[in-house]
Amino acid sequence: MISRKLYIFMYIFLGFLVILDLVLSTTCILFPDTWYMTFHGVHYDHLDAYGLLKRTGAVWVGFTLLQLIAMFRWTKAPWWLILIAGVRLTELFSDWTYLYVAPTMTTIGTIGLFIAPPGNLAFGIFLIWAYKKIMRCGGPPVVAG
Numbered sequence: 412m413i414s415r416k417l418y419i420f421m422y423i424f425l426g427f428l429v430i431l432d433l434v435l436s437t438t439c440i441l442f443p444d445t446w447y448m449t450f451h452g453v454h455y456d457h458l459d460a461y462g463l464l465k466r467t468g469a470v471w472v473g474f475t476l477l478q479l480i481a482m483f484r485w486t487k488a489p490w491w492l493i494l495i496a497g498v499r500l501t502e503l504f505s506d507w508t509y510l511y512v513a514p515t516m517t518t519i520g521t522i523g524l525f526i527a528p529p530g531n532l533a534f535g536i537f538l539i540w541a542y543k544k545i546m547r548c549g550g551p552p553v554v555a556g
Contacts, residue, residue, distance in 0.1 A: 413548050421492075421541060425482040428495070428534070432475040439468025450520030451513065474498050489545045496538035499531045 438446050443464050444455040459465070477498055481491035510516065510524040545551065 413545055417541065417544070418486075421485060422482065424537070425478055425485070425495070428478045428499075429475055429482060432471045432478065436468045436471035436475055439464050439471065450517060450523070451515045452517045452520075453515060487551055489542050489551055492538045492542040492545075496535040496542070499538065500535040502531045503528050 438449075443459065446464060447453055447455040447458065455464075478495055481495045485491045506524040506527040510521065513520075516524070
């Protein structure tokens with residue numbers, strides 16, 4: 412049986428991930444000019460001729476949906492936590508690559524892209540740890556008082 416504290420924190424944590432990727436995906440898909448101004452200091456003006464920003468937004472929609480499902484399913488099927496760890500870990504190299512190849516970056520864009528990979532690594536490690544703890548405690552959580 413896992414602690415009530417971990418049980419509650421898992422919902423807060425998964426909710427945070429859902430909101431994070433909802434904001435990122437919505438900005439990329441619906442407000443690309445806001446993304447470009449925030450991260451690059453230039454207007455979108457169809458600079459992204461191949462639609463890679465919107466493609467990235469669509470990937471984050473997938474992340475959002477998987478994390479939302481996990482938020483409702485992890486207590487009955489803890490393996491969802493491992494799946495979400497994998498989702499977070501897929502982003503380890505993309506942001507630093509983006510930071511390296513982008514011709515212009517704002518300070519906030521640089522900071523955001525610099526801290527995202529270590530954040531995703533920490534998120535992934537935490538989710539794997541939580542899954543292992545749940546399994547050591549006998550499987551799906553029954554909350555201790």
